[in-house]
Amino acid sequence: MTNDKSVSKFAISRRGLLAASAAGATGLALGFPSPALSQGAPLKVGLMLPSSGTFAKLGQFIDNGFSLYVEQKGGMLGGRPVEFIRLDDESKPETATDNMNRLVGRDKVDFVVGTVHSGVAMAMVKVARDTGVPLIIPNAGADEATGPLCAPNIFRTSFSNWQVSEPMGKVMHYVGHRNVVSITWRYAAGIQMAKGFAEGFTKAGGTVVEELTLPFPEVEFQAMITRIAQLKPDAVFAFFAGGGAVKFVTDYAAAGLQGKIPLYGTGFLTDGTLPAQGAAAEGIRTTLHYADDLNNPANVAFLEAFKKKTGQVGDIYAVQGFDAAALLDVGLTATKGDSAARDAMFAVMGSAKLDSPRGPLAFSAAHNPIQDIYLREVRQGKNTLVSVASKGVADPARGCKMT
Numbered sequence: 001m002t003n004d005k006s007v008s009k010f011a012i013s014r015r016g017l018l019a020a021s022a023a024g025a026t027g028l029a030l031g032f033p034s035p036a037l038s039q040g041a042p043l044k045v046g047l048m049l050p051s052s053g054t055f056a057k058l059g060q061f062i063d064n065g066f067s068l069y070v071e072q073k074g075g076m077l078g079g080r081p082v083e084f085i086r087l088d089d090e091s092k093p094e095t096a097t098d099n100m101n102r103l104v105g106r107d108k109v110d111f112v113v114g115t116v117h118s119g120v121a122m123a124m125v126k127v128a129r130d131t132g133v134p135l136i137i138p139n140a141g142a143d144e145a146t147g148p149l150c151a152p153n154i155f156r157t158s159f160s161n162w163q164v165s166e167p168m169g170k171v172m173h174y175v176g177h178r179n180v181v182s183i184t185w186r187y188a189a190g191i192q193m194a195k196g197f198a199e200g201f202t203k204a205g206g207t208v209v210e211e212l213t214l215p216f217p218e219v220e221f222q223a224m225i226t227r228i229a230q231l232k233p234d235a236v237f238a239f240f241a242g243g244g245a246v247k248f249v250t251d252y253a254a255a256g257l258q259g260k261i262p263l264y265g266t267g268f269l270t271d272g273t274l275p276a277q278g279a280a281a282e283g284i285r286t287t288l289h290y291a292d293d294l295n296n297p298a299n300v301a302f303l304e305a306f307k308k309k310t311g312q313v314g315d316i317y318a319v320q321g322f323d324a325a326a327l328l329d330v331g332l333t334a335t336k337g338d339s340a341a342r343d344a345m346f347a348v349m350g351s352a353k354l355d356s357p358r359g360p361l362a363f364s365a366a367h368n369p370i371q372d373i374y375l376r377e378v379r380q381g382k383n384t385l386v387s388v389a390s391k392g393v394a395d396p397a398r399g400c401k402m403t
C-alpha cells in the first residue's frame with residue numbers, strides 16, 4: 001500500500017528537514033549547546049494518559065512500558081535525565097485542550113506523550129500544531145493525527161484506526177463470512193474502526209447487515225446482544241477496549257453466543273483483558289500489530305523485563321509506550337540531548353528503524369508506523385499468533401500535507 005500524492009509531496013519537504021538536521025549537527029559541533037543542556041537540566045516529559053475510567057489499565061501499561069525503557073537507559077533519554085509530569089486525562093475530550101495547555105504552558109514540558117482515547121488525542125494534536133510542542137501518540141488511533149492533521153512535530157508509535165481494522169474485513173471474508181454485524185462505541189475510534197472493517201469486508205464482497213453503536217463509555221450491552229441473536233449474522237466484528245471489552249466479551253458469552261456466532265474484532269477486544277475475561281474470550285480472533293507469542297529476541301527480552309518490573313504480563317499498550325521512549329531516545333541521541341534542535345530531531349525520528357517487540361518498526365512520511373498486522377486467536381488465555389494478515393501495512397494518510 002502506498003501513500004497518496006499529497007504525502008509523497010512531503011518527501012521534498014523532508015529533504016528540507018534533513019538539510020536543517022545537518023545544520024543543527026554543525027551547531028552542536030561548533031560547541032553551542034542550549035542553556036538547558038549546559039546546565040544538565042532534566043528533560044521534562046508530560047505523560048497525559050488515563051489513570052481512571054474504562055481505559056485506566058491501558059494508560060498504566062503505556063506508562064510502565066515508557067518508564068521501563070527509560071530505566072533501561074539509566075533514567076535518561078538521549079543522555080539527559082528524565083523528569084515526568086503525569087496528568088490523568090480521564091479519557092474525557094471536553095477537558096483535553098485545557099489539560100494539554102497546562103502541560104505545555106504552565107509546566108513547560110519538552111515533550112508530550114499521550115494518549116489512549118482518539119477524541120482526547122484530537123484535542124492534543126490541535127494544541128501540538130498550534131504550539132509546536134513535540135507530541136508522541138502511544139495509542140490513540142484517530143486517523144486524522146497522521147492524516148489531514150499530520151505535522152512535523154507529531155509522531156505515533158501505535159497504529160491508525162484504519163490500519164488495524166481494514167485487514168480484518170479481508171480476513172473475515174476470506175474465511176467464508178458473508179453477512180456480518182458490527183458493534184462498537186459511538187466515538188472517533190469506534191466509528192473509524194467499524195468503517196475500516198467495512199471497507200475491507202465490502203470490497204471483498206461481504207455485506208455489513210447492521211452497524212450497532214452505543215455511547216462511549218457505556219457498557220449496557222444486553223439489548224444489542226439480543227439484537228445480534230435475532231439477526232443471526234455469520235459473525236460479529238467488534239471494537240471495545242479496556243473495562244468495556246471485558247464486559248462485552250463476558251456478556252456475549254453469558255448470552256450463549258460464544259462459538260455460535262463467532263466474534264472477531266481489532267486486537268483491543270482481547271489485549272490486556274484476558275485475565276479478566278477468562279474462558280469467555282477463548283476462540284475470539286482479532287487483528288493487531290502484536291501477538292503475545294511473537295518469538296523475536298526483542299519481544300522475549302521485553303516481556304521478561306516488563307514482568308520483572310511490574311509483576312504483570314506485557315501487552316500491546318506496554319509495547320507502544322516502550323517504543324515511544326525508544327523513538328524519543330533516537331531523536332535526542334542524534335542531537336546530543338538538545339531538545340530545542342527540533343528539526344534535526346524530527347528528521348532522525350522520521351527515518352528511525354526500531355527493533356520493536358512487535359517486529360521491525362519504521363515510520364511513514366506521515367509519521368505513522370509501517371508494520372505487519374497479525375491475525376491472532378485466543379487460545380488458553382493467550383493472544384496466539386495465527387498468521388500475518390497483512391504485511392508492512394502503511395496507513396494511506398489521506399489528506400496529509402506536511403508543512
Ligand code: PHB
Pocket residue numbers: 055058116117118119139140141142189240241242268
Ligand atoms: C482510541 O480511542 O483510539 C482507542 C482506545 C483504546 C484502544 C484502541 C484505540 O484500545
